[in-house]
Amino acid sequence: METVYTLYRVSTKQQVDKTKDDIPMQREACHEFAEKMGWTIGKEFLEKGVSGFKVSANNRDAIQDLKAAALNKEFDILLVFMFDRIGRIDDETPFIVEWFVKQGIRVWSVQEGEQRFESHVDKLMNYIRFWQASGESEKTSMRIKTRMQQLKAEGSYTGGPVPFGYTLVNTGRLNKKGREVHDLAVDPIEADWVREIFSKTVNEGYGTFRCAEILNKAGMKTHKGSKFTSNSINRILRNKLLTGFVVSGDTESPRMKDLQIIDDYTFERAQRILDQRMVKNEKTREIARKTKTKQLLSGIMVCGHCGGHLSTIKHTDRHTRKDGTEYVKIQPKYICYHKSRGLCQCSGSTTYLVTRIDDAICELIHEMFESIKESPDEAVLKKNFDKEMAGYRAKITKLEHELGKHRQQLEKLESEVADSLMGNSQFSPDVLSKVIKSTEEKISETEAAIETLNNEMTGKKKSMESLKPMYDVFVGWAKEFDEASIERKKMIISQLVTKIEVFKGYKLNVELNMDYQEFCSNWDILSMKSTINA
Incomplete structure (x- = not known):
């Protein structure tokens, strides 16, 4: 009597019978068919939630175990409910079936009969069958992906972890399977903590680790019930959903005002800070990686000679006076780390007095704030903006006209290729x-x-959309600067200044952030003062 091994497979866990942990429909059909044919079923192989389209046979344990059994001549017939249970990969599965047949194993399907390889027609039909199965899988995958994108574009919740700051609410609707449909909604308590995280990041320069500490000390938990980490804070700060946009791959929904927790300007500032902190090159990084230090410019200022960032130390000046008494004075200094460690041939000074440099930079910042213009006239700005956009559109229209001409010319030239090769064209090849x-x-x-x-x-x-918010923030900085904490002042300076270089003899070179040029009446004078002596 011939021995039969069976293979049952479903692509998703949802298709598995939860009560029996089985694939009963395929099992029952195969047992009935085997009994009808007079076969004895030996072993049964189950694949629960394994895609025959996405997962190669090389990575499927059941297929590998069946191949090993075939080599050992353990069975005579491989029986499946349908041939696509073996797989749906058009350039792989036909050859898997053929491999079993070459080992002397007859491959049968309950629905489609035996797959033979006795002629070229058999081989062709074998390939066509799996080519069709692969095509159906591609279409199914495409339909699912398209529908998911449509739902995302509509702002619908399509499953997955609920981001911090949000909760799920029952809509009272049912899906096609009769299950309750939920929508995302802002969680008021968590939303306040999200705003706090953004405020600490943007206004005081807190890193993700310090933000995590704040939430953990307050007893807050992630939606998984665990403590916050640097990575979980980073995911919150990077989540565009907080601005009201549901994003999935390249698909982005219209703004959902009821889901917005963070305004666009604050979100963009946070992204810039995170991006800058990822910059490894100290010469190009504009934002201090840490603001916890007590000195104003540590992490922002660089040595003008070697380009390395300056850190701070508490320097003790000590010497003995003529009368024998000892003079001791402890004062903070900026130190060129590269020169102090002999890491490069730096020609600058090793240390610089903190107060001397900080006072010079603060004076420049005060001059900037004292020259603030009145709030920009939005009507005038819009008029200028519309005029500029019209200029851009005119240029694009002209270029698109030229592009059309070039494409027509290319089409005519390509139509000449055949005639040219035959010698019937005015052009040689x-x-x-x-x-x-x-x-x-x-x-x-x-x-x-x-x-x-x-x-x-x-x-x-x-830029136009962010101009008014930028101005309001700039005015706010001017009002709070003198009373602000060191951390806050450091973040304000890092926004207004793109680079501070210090040279030997306390010569400072300051590059101002051009984004704020429109708000200052004496910007040209400030730019000329960018090289100052402390």
Whole structure:
């Protein structure tokens, strides 16, 4: 009597019978078929939640165990409910079936009969069957992906972890399977903590570790019931949902006002701070990685000679006076780490007095605040903005017209290729090839120019939208600067100044952030003062 091994497979865990932990429909059909054929079923192999389209046979234990058993001549027939239970990969599964047949194993399907390889037609039908199965899987995957994107675009909750700051509410609706549908909603308590995290990050320069400490000390937990870590805080700060946009891959919903917790300007400032902290090159990093230090410019200022960041030390000046008494004075100093450790040939000084440099920078900041203009006239700004956008659109329209001409020319040239090769064209193949290449280059250049203009337009739109919030923040800094904590002052300076270099003899080179130029009446004078002596 022939021995039969069976294989049952479903693609998702939801298709498994929860009460029996089984795949009963396929099992019962195979048992009935085997009994009808007079076969004895030996072993049964189950794959619960294994995709035959996404998972290669090399990574499926059941297939590998069946192949090993086939080599050991343990069974005569491999029985499945349908051949696509073996797999749905068009360039792999047909050859898996053929491999079993070559080992002397007959491969049967309850629904489709035996797969033979006695002729070219058999082989072709075998390939076509799995090619169709693969195509169906692709279509199913595409339908699911498209629908998920549509739901995301509509702002619907499609499953997965609920982000901190939100909760799920029962809508009273049921899906096609009769299950309750939930929507995301802002959790008021968690939302307050989210705002606190952003405030500490943007206004005081707190790192993700310190923010996690704040939440943990307050007894807050993640939605998994665990303590907050640096990574979990980073995920909160990076989550665009907090601005009201539901994002999935390249799909972004319209703004959902009822889901917005953080305003756009604060969110963008947080992203810039996080991005800057990831910059390893000290010469290009503009934001201090840490603001916990007590000195104003530590982590912001660099040595103008070697480019290394300056840290701080408590320096003790000690010497004996003529009368024999000892003079001792402890004062903080900025120190060039590279020179103090002999890491490079730095020609600058090793240390600089903190008070001397801090006072010079604060004086420059005060001058900037004293020259604040009145609030920008939004009507005038919009008029200028609309005029600028019209200019961009005119340039793009002109380029698109040129692009159309180039594409038409390329189409005509490509239609000449066959005639040129036959000697029936006014162009030789070499000349035609050069002209086609030149036209393709013109198309690429024009497309690049259009993309550049579109990107500039997008950037201008964002700048326009953030102008008033930036101004209000700038005025707020001016009012609070003198009374602010060291951490707050450090973050304000790191926003207003892109770089501070100190040279031997207390010469300072300060690069001001051009984003705030529009708000100061004496910006040109301040820029001229950017090289100062402390």
